[in-house]
Amino acid sequence: MNTQAYLPVQPGVGMEENFFSLDDILLSQERLPVRTECAFPRLGFLEKSSDSQDIAEGTKMELPLWLSKGLYERKRRILSVELPKVYREGWRTVFNADPRVVDLHKMGPYYYGLGSQMLHFDSPENPDIAQTLLQTFIGRFRRTMDSSQNAYNEDTSAVVERLDCLEKVLFRSGQTGLHGFQSWEKGQASQLTASSLVLNYRKRKITDVQP
Amino acid sequence: MFCEKAVELIRELHRISDGQLPAFNEDGLRQVLQEMEALYDQNQADVNEAKSEGRAELIPSIKVRHCCLLRDQRCVTAYLYDRLLRIRALRWEYGSVLPANVRFHMCAEENFRMTIVVLSQLQWFSQYKKSLASFMRSLGGGEGLDITQDMKPPKSLYIEVRCLKDHGEFEIDDGTVILLKKNSQVVLGVAWDILSCVCVMSVSLCPQHFLPRWKCEQLIRQGVLEHVVS
Structure with missing residues (x-):
């Protein structure tokens, strides 16, 4: 096992976002369907479907999460945010029926992250969404943990492929633990190894030279 | 849409998640700053208009631009x-002297024109080095302690190592010079008398060195030597 000196900023937990976290910045780039509740003068170029100078009231468009979150206010309605398909009633039934068969990478890949962020927008369905997120996670967690702690030197890509970003991180840390334990059992834990950072730099240098 | 360039910067770092330092994207950063300037100017103009002519309907647009600025x-x-986190990691992985190709990826240009003050990254690295060094000197009752050593608990003072690439001459504390040569079959095997600190050297046919651990930990991390566990 290699100790890593580079520790990136961790993403926020639950409804919180971490300002410096790269993951959270990419998560807040996910697009949400919104409906404008007032006109936005001189910003017509943001909406490609019409040629007018302004964005008219009642336009349906997709805005990234960070912008919707910044514009959303409870008192003065500038826009209303609609739920993305995967969090709506229909999909929630699917998730409740059997969370293990769903390909969360395709649905997300930030299924849990985006779902928790959706709770910022007042919606009567919020408690149901939160409940579904939790149940989905619980339902899938056992299998994720089991495979990450027992698949040693096996091709795990088929399993990892269908995981959400959050689950992927958990899977990886389980694998690190497994590999660390195995190398301890073989008596290799005390062996000094070259830094993976250094090795990767060298790899890249070679590929840079080749055309 | 606004802010696409800025997210591109983030994606660039996110793609390389193992901690390597990609080249400084000066061009991308400049484009983002230009976008910010444009957004600010437009907002300023709209704010003035909203104030002087009482056009409250401009406020939502101002808010959009403000969100984009943030x-x-x-x-x-x-x-x-x-x-900066990646540069800090370099100090721990490579030691205090960085290879030229890594240093190249830091932004060394002092004349890089930016509206926000950015301390040149090389300068930051050398200052981090200095603070770390002065911290390590202050440890152990003035004796100093190298905390970048012994990342894994040591089991012995001396370890067996194999040389993976030509590194040139390597001097140990007592002045003994060892030639580290790639895959050489006739190498010095150095046996140490720890108690009297007398070094007994003998030429042997084993392709391995027997060296004090703390001397070669850095070289192992850099991939010059390989630790042989027997």
Whole structure:
């Protein structure tokens, strides 16, 4: 096992976002369907479907999460945010029926992250969404943990492929633990190894030279 | 859409998640700053108009641009901060002297024109080095302690190592010079009398060195030597 000196900023937990976290910045780039509740003068170029100078009231468009979150206010309605398909009633039934068969990478890949962020927008369905997120996670967690702690030197890509970003991180840390334990059992834990950072730099240098 | 360039900077770092330092994207950063300037100017103009002519319907648009400004700011600061974390990691992985190709990826240009003050990254690295060194000197009752050593608990004072590439001459504390040569079959096997600190040297046919652990930990991390566990 290699100790890593580079520790990136961790993403926020639950409804919180971490300002410096790269993951959270990419998560807040996910697009949400919104409906404008007032006109936005001189910003017509943001909406490609019409040629007018302004964005008219009642336009349906997709805005990234960070912008919707910044514009959303409870008192003065500038826009209303609609739920993305995967969090709506229909999909929630699917998730409740059997969370293990769903390909969360395709649905997300930030299924849990985006779902928790959706709770910022007042919606009567919020408690149901939160409940579904939790149940989905619980339902899938056992299998994720089991495979990450027992698949040693096996091709795990088929399993990892269908995981959400959050689950992927958990899977990886389980694998690190497994590999660390195995190398301890073989008596290799005390062996000094070259830094993976250094090795990767060298790899890249070679590929840079080749055309 | 606004802020696409800024997110591109973040994606660039996110793609390389193992901590390598990609080249400083000066061009991308400049484009983001230009976008921010344009957004600010437009907002300023609209704010003045809204104030003087009482056009309250402009406010939502002002808010959109303001959100974009904040977003750009977040992306740029996160970009720079993550780079600092990576540069800090380099100090621990490579030691205090960086290879030229790594140093190249830091932003060394002092004349880089930016509206926000960015301490040149090389300068930051050398200052981090200095603070770390003065901290390590202050440890152990003035004796000093190298905390970048012994990342894994040591089991013996001496370890067996194999040389993986030509490194040239290597001097141990007592002045003995060993030639580290790639895959050489006739190498010096150095046996140490620890108690009297007398070094007994003998030429042997084993392709391995027997060296004090703390001397070669850095070289192992850099991939010059390989630790042989027998």
